[in-house]
Amino acid sequence: DTEVTQTPKHLVMGMTNKKxxxxxxHMGHRAMYWYKQKAKKPPELMFVxxxxxxxxxxxxxxxxxxxxxxxxxxxxxxxxxxxxxxxLYLCASSQGxxxxxxxxxxxxxxxxxxx
Amino acid sequence: xxxxxxxxGPVTLSEExxxxxxxxxxxxxxxxxxxxxxxxxxxxxxxxxxxxxxDKGSNKGFEATYRxxxxxxxxxKGSVQVSDSAVYFCxxxxxxxxxxxxxxxxxxxx
Numbered sequence: 586d587t588e589v590t591q592t593p594k595h596l597v598m599g600m601t602n603k604k605x606x607x608x609x610x611h612m613g614h615r616a617m618y619w620y621k622q623k624a625k626k627p628p629e630l631m632f633v634x635x636x637x638x639x640x641x642x643x644x645x646x647x648x649x650x651x652x653x654x655x656x657x658x659x660x661x662x663x664x665x666x667x668x669x670x671x672x673l674y675l676c677a678s679s680q681g682x683x684x685x686x687x688x689x690x691x692x693x694x695x696x697x698x699x700x
Numbered sequence: 701x702x703x704x705x706x707x708x709g710p711v712t713l714s715e716e717x718x719x720x721x722x723x724x725x726x727x728x729x730x731x732x733x734x735x736x737x738x739x740x741x742x743x744x745x746x747x748x749x750x751x752x753x754x755d756k757g758s759n760k761g762f763e764a765t766y767r768x769x770x771x772x773x774x775x776x777k778g779s780v781q782v783s784d785s786a787v788y789f790c791x792x793x794x795x796x797x798x799x800x801x802x803x804x805x806x807x808x809x810x
Binding site: 591618625626627628630633635640641673675677687688689690691692693694 | 731732734743744745749789793796805
């Protein structure tokens with residue numbers, strides 16, 4: 586099973602709403618990632634978790650709050666977002682930060698629209 | 701620092717044409733290199749990888765060779781199909797993340 590599952594696939598929210606994106610993997614990977622992708626651009630790294638601890642925050646605004654409840658799950662809590670936050674949010678996992686052959690496995694993404 | 705440079709697209713080809721998408725990199729050491737593909741409305745899928753110099757990655761008729769001397773990892777396919785229409789990203793593995801190129805959009809028409 587080489588699958589990363591993200592829910593929901595589509596989300597529309599207002600600027601005052603609170604919502605969450607969810608990600609799950611069952612490959613035994615110890616590193617999990619959130620990326621943001623705008624149209625016609627490459628993915629941009631937001632957060633990295635390693636062994637359930639936040640390892641990297643790429644200076645992401647506090648209206649995005651990640652959470653890693655266990656080694657298989659990764660959440661991204663959203664609050665008071667702006668229209669410019671509308672994007673495709675991609676979750677990924679890998680064996681570790683530096684181990685193995687290093688590839689990341691990506692989910693299908695959650696397409697977020699902020700009104 | 702580490703970086704990846706890809707040829708700009710879009711690349712438009714007829715079915716059964718030969719494809720080359722150029723990718724060069726700047727890195728300390730010899731990082732793993734990857735090609736990812738993103739079909740419309742989907743996430744990224746790993747297409748192929750190479751972990752050391754002179755390695756050739758291949759999958760679904762696509763190939764790329766890790767060239768240390770030219771710091772390149774060009775993607776090739778001998779005969780493209782309409783179903784290959786997608787955005788292709790070259791990437792290298794830094795210590796804690798993937799570093800992506802800008803992406804190259806490929807459009808194949810019948």
